[in-house]
Amino acid sequence: MQYLVVLGREPKLSLVELEALFGGKNVKSLTRQIALVETDNFPFARLGGIIKAGEVIQDSVQDYLAELPEGKITLGFSDYSKGASAKKSWQFALKQKNLLKRHGRNVRLIPNSDAVISSATAHHNQLGEKINHIEILQFDKIYATSIGTQNITAYAKRDQQRPARDAFVGMLPPKLAQILINLATEGAKTGTVLDPFCGTGVVLQEATLMGYSAYGSDLSEKMVKYSQKNLDWLSEKTPRLQKSNAPTVNIELGDATDHQWQAAKVDFVASEIYLGHPLSAAPANIKFKELKQDAETLLRAFLKNIAPQIASGTQLALATPAWLRHDGSYKGVDILDEIDKLGYNAIKYLNATQSDLLYHRENQIVARQIIVLRKK
Ligand SMILES: C[S@@+](CC[C@H](N)C(=O)[O-])C[C@H]1O[C@@H](n2cnc3c(N)ncnc32)[C@H](O)[C@@H]1O
Numbered sequence: 001m002q003y004l005v006v007l008g009r010e011p012k013l014s015l016v017e018l019e020a021l022f023g024g025k026n027v028k029s030l031t032r033q034i035a036l037v038e039t040d041n042f043p044f045a046r047l048g049g050i051i052k053a054g055e056v057i058q059d060s061v062q063d064y065l066a067e068l069p070e071g072k073i074t075l076g077f078s079d080y081s082k083g084a085s086a087k088k089s090w091q092f093a094l095k096q097k098n099l100l101k102r103h104g105r106n107v108r109l110i111p112n113s114d115a116v117i118s119s120a121t122a123h124h125n126q127l128g129e130k131i132n133h134i135e136i137l138q139f140d141k142i143y144a145t146s147i148g149t150q151n152i153t154a155y156a157k158r159d160q161q162r163p164a165r166d167a168f169v170g171m172l173p174p175k176l177a178q179i180l181i182n183l184a185t186e187g188a189k190t191g192t193v194l195d196p197f198c199g200t201g202v203v204l205q206e207a208t209l210m211g212y213s214a215y216g217s218d219l220s221e222k223m224v225k226y227s228q229k230n231l232d233w234l235s236e237k238t239p240r241l242q243k244s245n246a247p248t249v250n251i252e253l254g255d256a257t258d259h260q261w262q263a264a265k266v267d268f269v270a271s272e273i274y275l276g277h278p279l280s281a282a283p284a285n286i287k288f289k290e291l292k293q294d295a296e297t298l299l300r301a302f303l304k305n306i307a308p309q310i311a312s313g314t315q316l317a318l319a320t321p322a323w324l325r326h327d328g329s330y331k332g333v334d335i336l337d338e339i340d341k342l343g344y345n346a347i348k349y350l351n352a353t354q355s356d357l358l359y360h361r362e363n364q365i366v367a368r369q370i371i372v373l374r375k376k
Contacts, residue, residue: 002056003037004137004144006080007049008175010359013370014049015351017179021047021187024350034080034139043187044148046210048178051119052078054128054137054144061136061143062099068132073100076110076117076127076135084115084138096136110135122149150175158205163233164226169199172272176319176359176368177206183317183347183372184268185212191267192248196256196302201227203270204249205234213247215264217254227251257301266310272319272368273299279365282324288331295321295333300342303335307343307375314375315347322358322369330358332369344373 007014011032018027018037026038036056044053057064065073077093089112097107110117110125117127117135127135128146135146158174165171180203181193193207198216204227207214216227231249235241250263256273276291283291299320306316322332336346336354346354360367 001038001040001042002144003039003042003147004054004056004139004142005035005037005050006052006137007033007035008051008150010049010357012352012356013179013359016349016357016372017047017049017182019349019351020183020185027351029351030139031080031082036142042147045151046178046182048173048175048182050150052122052128052135052137052146052149054135054146056142056144057136061096064143064145065096065100065134066103068105068134071132072106072108074108074110074125074127074133075100076122076125077112077138078116078122078135079138080116081138081140086112086114089115092138119149120152122146123152158234159202162200162205162230164200164229166200166223166226168278169223171200172202172319174202174206176272177203177270178210179359180270180272180317180319180370181207181210181212181268183370184270184315185210186315188267192264193268193270194261194266195271196254196259196261196269196306197271197273198227198251199223199272201230201251203272204231204251207270208234208241208247208249209238211247212268213264214249215261215266216249216251217256217259217261219253219255221253224251224253257298257305259305261306261309266306266314268314269306269310269316269318271316273302273321275321275366275368279323282326282365288323288325291321291323292331292333296335299333299335300338303339303342303344303373310375312375316344316371316373316375318371318373319359319368320371322360322367324363324365324367330360330367330369332358332367333371335371339373343376345376347372347374 192213195203204214322330357370
C-alpha cells in the first residue's frame with residue numbers, strides 16, 4: 001500500500017524517521033513537505049515527525065466516497081499541490097458533496113480557510129479517525145484518505161500534566177523523543193531503550209508507551225527522582241502499563257562517562273545529552289568554542305564508556321547541542337570524524353545528511369542536532 005504523508009516542522013528529520021521505520025527505498029520525498037511511503041502497515045501514532053498521513057486511493061475519489069458505509073458523512077478536503085487554493089479546495093469538496101447527495105447521502109463539509117484543513121481542525125473533527133469522518137488529501141494526481149492527524153491534545157497532556165517538570169533541564173518535546181526512539185529502534189517490536197541523560201524522563205515515558213522497556217540514568221539525584229515520579233504517574237494513568245507483561249522501568253543514578261549499566265541489557269540508546277546552560281543570545285566566538293568543546297568532551301567520554309557495554313549493531317540516536325551563530329546558521333558538535341576510532345559508524349540516510357538533522361524553532365539559541373550511530 002502507498003501512503004501520502006505530510007511531514008512535520010523539520011521535514012528532513014521526518015524523512016529519516018520514515019526511513020528508519022520503512023527503509024530508504026520505500027520513502028520518496030515529493031516536495032519539502034510531502035512524501036510517499038510504500039508499506040503494508042503505517043503505525044501513525046508512534047511517528048513524532050508526521051502531521052497527517054493518508055492511504056492512497058486506487059479508484060476515483062468519487063467511487064471511494066460512494067462506497068462508504070451507511071450513515072452521515074463528515075468530509076474535509078486538503079490540497080497540498082503547488083498552486084492549490086482555498087477556493088479550489090472548497091469547490092472540489094462541494095462537488096463531492098453534491099454527488100453524494102444525489103445518492104441520498106447526508107454530508108457535512110468541514111470549511112477550509114486555506115487550501116488545506118489545519119491539523120487542529122482535522123484533529124478536532126476526528127477526520128480519518130472515526131467511521132465516515134473523512135479527509136481527502138491531494139497532491140497533484142494522487143488522492144489519499146486520511147488515517148489521522150497528529151494528536152496534539154495527547155502530546156500536550158503528556159507534556160504538561162507530568163507531575164515533575166524542570167524548566168532549567170529543559171523539556172524534550174514528546175514528539176522528538178518518539179523520533180529519537182524510532183531512529184534507534186528502527187521499529188523493532190521489543191527491547192530495552194536506555195537514556196543515560198534521562199533528566200525528567202520524557203524519552204523513558206515515550207519508550208514505554210511504544211512498548212519498550214525503559215532504562216534511565218542521570219548524574220543528578222533530583223532528576224532520577226523526577227523521572228521515577230513521572231514514570232509512576234504515567235503507569236498509574238495507563239492501564240496497559242500495569243499489566244504483568246508490561247514493559248519494565250529501571251532508573252538509577254550514574255555519570256554517563258563512567259557508569260556501568262547493569263539493571264537490564266541495553267538494546268537501543270535514545271537520549272538528549274546535556275545541552276549546557278540556557279543562553280539568552282547567540283554566544284560570542286570564544287564562548288561558542290568553549291561550549292562546543294565541553295559538549296564534545298562529554299559526548300566523547302560517554303561514547304567511549306558505553307562502547308564496550310553494548311552489542312555490535314546497537315543503535316544510538318542522540319540529540320546534541322547546536323548553537324545559533326551570528327550569521328543565522330547553526331553549528332553543533334563535531335564528532336563524526338572521531339566516531340570510527342570510538343567504535344561506531346554514522347548511519348547514512350537517502351533523504352538527508354546528518355548535518356541536515358536539526359530540530360529548532362526560529363531564532364532559538366540552542367538547537368538540537370540529531371546524530372545516529374551504530375556500534376561496530
Ligand atoms: C538536556 S537534559 C535531558 C532532559 C531530558 N531529555 C528530559 O526529558 O527531561 C540533560 C540531563 O543530563 C544530565 N547530565 C549532565 N551531565 C551528565 C553526565 N555526565 N552523566 C549523566 N547525566 C548527566 C543532567 O542532569 C540533565 O538531567
